[in-house]
Amino acid sequence: MKDTTIRWILYAVLFLLFVLHNDLWLWNDATIIMGMPIGFLYHVLYCFAVSGAMYLLLKNAWPVDLASKDQEQK
């Protein structure tokens, strides 16, 4: 797959994460899972999911132009 295609897929993933941040379906749900309200646990797990997305972003969309510019200067 082309770099640009991967990049756009990753941007779509980021947008999806933005949408998923608004968990209206758990708004009034007081179920307790692992000692925490489900609406709270969802957002804790969300932080881990974001970190995973950042890993993919770093791996596939890192601004190589800046890195090579830095190397040139060195």
Add this chain to the structure above:
Amino acid sequence: MTLTMITIALYLTLVLLIGVFSNRLFKGTGEDYFLASRSIGPFVLLMSLFGTHMTAFSLLGASGEAYTKGIGVFGLMASASALVVPLVFFFFGTRLWSIGKNQKYVTQVQFFRDRWESDILGLLLFLVIVGLMIPYLLIGVMGGGITLTNMTEGAVPPWVGGLVVCVVIFTYINLGGMRGTAWVNTFQTLVFMVLGAITFFIIVQQHGGLSNAMRLISESGHGDLLIRGEKIKPLQMLTYIFIPLSVGMFPHIFMHWLSAKSVETFRYPILFYPLCIAIVWVPSVLMGIMGVIDFDPQTTAGNAVLVKMVAKHAPDMIGGLLAAGVFAAIMSSLDSQTLAVGTMFTQDIVKKYGFRQKEISEKQQVLFGRIFVLAILTLTFVLAQFSARSIFKLAIWSFSGFAALIPVAVAALYWKRSTKAGAIAAIITVAVSWIYFFMQGWETPGYTLGGSGVMPVTAMFFLSTTAMIFVSLLTAPPSKETIEKFFKS
């Protein structure tokens, strides 16, 4: 109480020792004092960026808000930041670092002034940024006062805690500049992360485990804290995500970016920031909602609930350690903010306008930097004595202003056709709309536009974006040389 005081004193001594040690590497130059000679590695960058961003409000404010608004506070502020902040580092931080290193910038005003070839724009931005920093600085000094007073059950007046924070910060900034600040921040960030976790486990144990604590919350008649319900509106959740964009325009975050050793240094902060957020905010929010088991929100103020819970459930030593953790969170922000504002006065005013006939020497730069840090801390301390607003409210208004300036940064980095008139129009729009909404919402707790849940920052953001686009398109673009200087591939 004595044990608490001894623990705090020991902690502050350690902080000062780190400052003294960092002084041994000090080279005496302006670049070393303000940016640690652009030598900061990945772990220290992560810790110092995180510690700088997390203020007293991530411990005292977050638990206080959760105490009255419930679990929704985590989604509203923590997980929103977990998404937005690393992206700001990725899309803005790396580029600004590269330009800053290439052009030898120290402050963001220098960058924006050159980007649009306008001294007026630089001065305007300077005024707006310093104005927005004032409430942000006050948060730290007031937080220090509240902590010490509550920990000692009122025996020590608030001004003493504020004074201690100011004196300690001045000492280690004076000794180590940015290097001292980054090292101390790293230590302090680790301290408040670890101590927050320890305090959390002790308090949970005292309540018979997490599940039991949740049951006690429901039985105390505060089951609504376990859902979002009516306490947080969906539109508020949607639009609150603009607030963490503020990191992209904070002058202290900008300086930490420029202190990075290489662009690769940014990988750690981008990857681990969301996890750091969870480590600090999970205990804070859960302890906040557990506050209703022991205290009545009608009689106990939100900002004081965490400290009161510790005083009730944890031994003196843990109380002292938590106080040290709160001090750590406060000082790791206040130091960078003070250094950044001091640097702006030195670089953007004194160096730019004060020494027109000859170049300001490295020694003079460091001297001015130190004088301004002292002046800013003194002024903040005095102002804090007359300020009575809650810590949290001050933070939100300050953050909103910075977030609304983001279109200026986006245009500077990604839109060649943007013009100085567009940027000036956007900055003026932010200033005017901020004053308008502040006047509207000053007296209304949890103010949103027309009570709809839409945060005022949303309107400010779209107004400044509109001003940036329309005025830029109506005015002449920057010179070819400038475009090449900033967009050379």
